[in-house]
Amino acid sequence: MLNFSSRCNAIVHSAGTKNITALQLIRCASASSKPTTVKNWINGRAVESKTNNWIELTNPATNDVISLVPKSTQAEMNEAVESCKEAFRTWSKTTILQRQQVMFRYQDLIRKNMRRIAENIALEQGKTVTDAEGSCLRGLQVVESCCSVTFLQTGETMHSVAKDMDIHSYRVPLGVTAGILPFNFPAMIPLWMFPVAAVCGNTMLMKPSEQDPGACMMLVELAKEAGFPDGVVNCIHGQHDAVTFICDHPDIRAISFVGSDTAGKYIYERGSKNGKRVQCNMGAKNHGVIMPDANKEQALNQ
Numbered sequence: 001m002l003n004f005s006s007r008c009n010a011i012v013h014s015a016g017t018k019n020i021t022a023l024q025l026i027r028c029a030s031a032s033s034k035p036t037t038v039k040n041w042i043n044g045r046a047v048e049s050k051t052n053n054w055i056e057l058t059n060p061a062t063n064d065v066i067s068l069v070p071k072s073t074q075a076e077m078n079e080a081v082e083s084c085k086e087a088f089r090t091w092s093k094t095t096i097l098q099r100q101q102v103m104f105r106y107q108d109l110i111r112k113n114m115r116r117i118a119e120n121i122a123l124e125q126g127k128t129v130t131d132a133e134g135s136c137l138r139g140l141q142v143v144e145s146c147c148s149v150t151f152l153q154t155g156e157t158m159h160s161v162a163k164d165m166d167i168h169s170y171r172v173p174l175g176v177t178a179g180i181l182p183f184n185f186p187a188m189i190p191l192w193m194f195p196v197a198a199v200c201g202n203t204m205l206m207k208p209s210e211q212d213p214g215a216c217m218m219l220v221e222l223a224k225e226a227g228f229p230d231g232v233v234n235c236i237h238g239q240h241d242a243v244t245f246i247c248d249h250p251d252i253r254a255i256s257f258v259g260s261d262t263a264g265k266y267i268y269e270r271g272s273k274n275g276k277r278v279q280c281n282m283g284a285k286n287h288g289v290i291m292p293d294a295n296k297e298q299a300l301n302q
Contacts, residue, residue: 038069038213038237040076041206041220043083044230049076055210055239060126067124069210072236077245080234084176084203085251087231092173092201096150099199106195106226107143113222114140117187117215124212125186132187139191146199153200173201174253174277178246180267181216182259183209190216193256194223194233205252206235207242247271257281 038057039046049070057067072080110117118132127135158167179193186209194204208216213235220233236242243263246252247270254277257267264282271278290299 041235139188186215
């Protein structure tokens with residue numbers, strides 16, 4: 001919600017609403033309100049950071065500062081991992097059916113709040129709302145697939161693999177995991193990560209992009225509403241120091257990353273050297289060629 005100052009009201013009264021653009025209203029609201037601070041999410045609640053280092057979050061349409069993102073302190077990051085570690089003790093022992101029920105509720109909440117999440121992406125990242133809704137839908141489809149965990153988590157057996165010997169395999173959770181997110185899909189990519197980790201019995205520490213953390217924060221809040229126990233998913237903020245912390249912390253067993261080649265190679269090398277499972281999706285490109293005979297408006301919309 002935008003809170004307009006008396007200056008905004010004066011503009012509307014003097015010029016008439018027909019001549020006021022949405023961009024002018026956003027600029028007016030951004031200029032007249034003090035930027036809020038983005039909170040960490042630790043043990044099921046939003047926590048104000050005690051850091052002295054903040055990153056300005058700007059609206060790409062106006063360049064106005066709309067929020068301040070903390071560079072989480074070492075103590076805050078350690079607290080978030082400890083919360084994940086503690087939650088794992090009980091969450092990993094819940095039944096497949098219990099975790100499945102949480103996913104049923106979660107996908108329903110995402111669907112109901114998709115427009116609100118998309119509007120936040122439009123504000124912080126710059127996509128059109130329609131495009132942002134499309135990316136939310138792709139993330140929702142992953143959560144929906146998590147509802148079939150009862151099938152996906154089945155093990156295997158082999159009878160008489162050798163004399164008097166049978167083989168039984170089981171899928172068991174790893175422990176504390178971590179997700180490092182890029183700026184370009186701030187809702188879709190976290191939904192690739194923590195719902196999948198959680199439904200398999202793991203806990204996860206998320207590190208959103210400092211350029212657009214709002215969508216991920218909304219998603220972790222909805223996760224609590226859906227029934228994720230406190231500590232199953234936590235969220236810290238920052239830049240290089242936060243990434244290095246995740247790569248080095250001994251209690252984090254696995255890392256998932258999507259983003260640039262440079263960051264991905266660093267995370268893969270450093271995390272692997274510390275004995276972690278690391279998956280890095282890097283270097284994706286979406287090429288588009290506009291031909292001379294293209295319809296201008298259609299090309300811009302696409």
